[in-house]
Amino acid sequence: MVQVRAAKDLLDDCEEGGGEKQRRHEGMEESEGSFLQEGNLHQFQAAEEASPAGSPPSVSLSLPVCAVRVLDQNADSQTLSPALGSSPSPFATEVPNFLLALAVDGHMPLWRRKSFWLALSVFWLLLIFLGLFPLRLAVPPRPLPGRSQGWPRWLDAAFLRSFFQSEALPEDGPQLRQAPRGSSCTWGACFDTSKCKGNLLKIFVHSSAGPTAEAHRRILDSLEGSRYYALSPTEACLHLLLPSQDHRGACGPLPPYWNGGRNHLVLSLYPAPCTRLGQAMVAEASPSSDIFRPGFDVALPYLPEAHPLRGGVPGQLRQHSPQPGATLLAVAEEKGGWRTHASACPWDRHCEQDPGPQQTHPGETLPNATFCLIPGHRSAASCFLQALQAGCIPVLLSPRWELPFSEVIDWTKAAIIADERLPLQVLTALREMLPSRILSLRQQTQFLWTAYFSSVEKVVHTTLEIIQDRIWGASGRPSLMWNSPPGALLALPTFSTSLKDFPFYQLQQGSSPESSFSALIWVGVSGEPLLKLIQVVAGSRHCAQILILWSSEEPPPDRWPETTVPLAVIEGHRKASDRFFPYDNISTNAILSLDVHSNLSTSEVDFAFAVWQSFPERMVGFLTRNHFWNEAQGVWGYSTELANEFSMAFTTAAFYHRYYHTLFTHSLTKALRTLVDDTPACVDVLMKFLVATVTRLPPIKVPYGRQRQDAAPLVAEGPGPRPEPQPLAQDCINHVAARFGHMPLVSSRVRMDPVLFKDPVSVQRKKYRSLEKP
Known part of the structure; x- marks a missing residue:
């Protein structure tokens, strides 16, 4: 029987180093060795033979802490059954001898320990792969980029069989985005921009096979004659499909140029017009977030049936700050x-x-x-x-x-x-x-x-301008143009994509207006007034160039007055709209539009330009008129009398930004351009409407010599555009207002004068002295 120390002494020995302490034998002092070391028990047997008969060898051992696990603690004297042949404990019979030796001595050779742990690891790996211990991962896989994350799902549905039905589980949380229209479609994958010549959007509208809804007929009216409209499908890079009224919510017959929906836009004011659209873009009213494809589809507003086609009713807000006691x-x-x-x-x-x-x-x-x-x-x-x-x-x-x-x-x-x-x-x-x-x-x-x-027209044009910006890519309009007045529909990227180049963003961007202007003189008949006007304009220190727009049937003269500024002649097409064409010869942002019969002084020109530099987005003119609503006749009227109010400044002598030439040429519908060509006197009215639509502000009036204004009109009678007679001007205003769908003109009672204008001070102290000369 081997006597072993108490557990407390064992723990103390292990803390002091344990391991190999000298073993003490009663009756056998010279018998030393390592117990169960190097895989044999001969030393222990020799000690047993050397002990007196009838007395068991008494051995005192220092065991490490790990040996406590193999001790049978049912008695005060512990027994190592396998070594002594006594009654084995259940634990000892199950543990191999080499494990017991490891537990007792802890000095297994290094190669055996490595082999042991390697074998144990292989054993556990085999158990895992063979499924004897089915381990279920608790962490779900990482979601793919671009996917919406729903509620957590159990990877093993067997755990929830008694709590839910399998078909009811997806309804517990947010749905994953479903795109039956072809979710793999993106702008680069399903739209061929190479078909857009010059990166300009041209659309061809396919006729519907069935009866067309009233809203869709109004969409067609807003597109016909616009700058987007193409007469032939070969000229267009975008094909527009309007579902018929019979096929609302279903797929109607596809057009002949369908090509799987590539470069097609299905525009519907009803939700979900069709679910089998292939590579076609969808523009529908209030689409569900689950099927909407960002960057490819276009979300439209839900328009009522009585929504106006053009113009529309302005906003109803009259006071921006809520009144005290108002409804929250x-x-x-x-x-x-x-x-x-x-x-x-x-x-x-x-x-x-x-x-x-x-x-x-x-x-x-x-x-x-x-x-x-x-x-x-x-x-x-x-x-x-x-x-x-x-x-x-x-x-x-x-x-x-x-x-x-x-x-x-x-x-x-x-x-x-x-x-x-x-x-x-x-x-x-x-x-x-x-x-x-x-x-x-x-x-x-x-x-x-x-x-x-x-209006319906603005909704449709906004949809097309979004697609136009996609075609332009990085050259498209920045977010500031879309989210600040006057809006992207009136900021054409064909002019520029830099904010500081537009008149309504110059001051916001901290850009100062240029210090020079270009004079554009429209000439219908040559004569002495033209030569005098050239000398007056050239005398301004701000004039950078003089452009003569020659629209007369007679050839221009060979010699022109000698001036200190460049002078160039532009051959026109004898159309009134030539005055507002964006000529490449114009090198400055500021344009002084003049008629051959304009009668101005150099001081008046200089002061008007100084005013324009503070208001580059507005029109600064000398001669003004006012409009009014004729309640008796139900039409707009035109006043030729000088009054305390004005809403129009004639472009026969006015400063404005050259961007309005681009807007006049590229944004007007075919019907308005035809009206101008047939009625040249309406071109001036149309330009006033266009500037007022952009600025939503009245023009600015500057002083004009009173004596000369009473003696002779600013623009004399002649073949060129001039202040129209009252009946003709009134007709033009009503025609243009009907095409715009609203009246954009705004009245004003303000005139800009020099600081010392008409003040009783010395003339030498006044900057613009000739303004007060008779």
């Missing part, structure tokens, strides 16, 4: 209309607070509130445009539809997108919103409504 919130109802509240929780029918006063408004009545609460379901998308028009800040609760034109419009500047699960927190945030933030949001709603949503 209007809630959109499911069947249309609005419900205004002064409650703290108007959407909760179980609210314990007093609901406060409430009023229900029909669908056609715009809400008079600061915020408009719009639910996230698609049926509420029709209320979105109503809120924009009314200047009511939209508050969208987790919208499940794509916001219109979200590719280019930054809706964070005009709307608030909130979580529908936190309604009380949303209302608290609305009440605490700063007035400056409310003002900014309301102003942006009015701009977006006027620029992109007020």
Whole structure:
């Protein structure tokens, strides 16, 4: 029987170093060695034979801590059964001798320990791969980039068999985006830009096989005669398909140039016009976020049936800051209309607070509130445009539809997108919103409504301009052009893609206007007034060049007056619209448009140019007229009398930016260009309308000598464009207003004069002295 120390002594010995202490034998002092070392037990047997008969060898061992695990603790004297042949313990019979030796001594050779652990690792790997221990990973695989992450899914559905049905599991969380229209389509993969000659968008409209809806007929009217329209499919790089009324929500017959939908746009004011569209782009009203393909499809607004074709009704906001005591919130109802509240929780029918006063408004009545609460379901998308028009800040609760034109419009500047699960927190945030933030949001709603949503024509043209920017790529319009006045529809990339080149962005970008101008003189008949006008203009220190637009049947003279500025002659086509063509000869941004009969002085020219440098986006003129609404006849009138108000400055003597030549030539419809060619006197009216549409501001009037103005008109009678007689001018105004769909002209009562103009001081102190000379 081997006597072993108590567990406490064993632990102390292990802490002191354990291992190989000298073994003490009773009755056998010279018998030393390592117990169970090098794989034999001969030394222990010799000690047993040397002990006295009848007395077992008494051996005192120092065991490491790991040896405690193999000890049988059922008695005070522990027994190592395999070594002594006594009754073995259950543990000892299962552990091989070499493991017991390792546990007791801990000095297995290095190669044996490595072999042991290698064999053990191989053994466990075999168990894993053979499935004896089915280990299930707890961490799901990493989602692919571009995929929306839904709720966590169990990898082994066997764990949930008793709790759910397999077909009900996907409904527990957000759905993965489904794109039955060809989810692999991107702009670069499914659109061939090489077919767009000069990177300009030209479209061909395929006729519908069935009856066309009224909204689609209005879309056709807005496209015919526009700069996008192509008469032949071979000239177009984009084919437009309008689903017929019979095939609403289904796939109608495909056009002959379908080609799998490549370079095709299916435009529908109804949701989900077709699910088998191949490589075609889809522009539909309020598309679901699950099937919308960003960067390829285009989200349209939900337009009512009575939406105007052109122009449209302006925004209804008259006061940007909310009035004291005004209604804070209007809630959109499911069947249309609005419900205004002064409650703290108007959407909760179980609210314990007093609901406060409430009023229900029909669908056609715009809400008079600061915020408009719009639910996230698609049926509420029709209320979105109503809120924009009314200047009511939209508050969208987790919208499940794509916001219109979200590719280019930054809706964070005009709307608030909130979580529908936190309604009380949303209302608290609305009440605490700063007035400056409310003002900014309301102003942006009015701009977006006027620029992109007020008419069917603007919605269609915005869709095409988004595709045009995709064709241009990096040369497309920056986000600032889309999200600041006057908007991308009036900022043509054919002119420039730099913001500082446009007149309405120059001052915002910190760019100073040029210090020189180009004089463009329209000549219909040569004579003495032309030579005098050239000398007057050339005398200005700001004049950089003089361009003579020769539109007379007679050839231009061989000799011109000698001037200190360059003079060039441009041969026109004898059309009134030649005056506003973007000629490459024009080297400056500022243009002084003159008629051959204009009667000005050099000081008047210098002062007018100085005024224009402070307002580069507006027209600065000398002779002005006013328009008015004739209530009796129901038409627009034209006043020839000098009055305290004016809304038009004649381009026969006015400063403006050369960008308006590009806009005049490339943005007008075919019908307006035909009107100008048939009625040359209307070209001046059309230019005034165009500038007023961009700026939404009146022109600026500068002084003109009173004595000379009373003695002779600014533009004398002659074949060139001049202030039109009252009946002709009135007809032009009504024709152009009908084509624009609204009246953009704005009246003003302001005139710009020099600081010391007419003041009783010395003439030597005045900068523009000749302005007061008779």
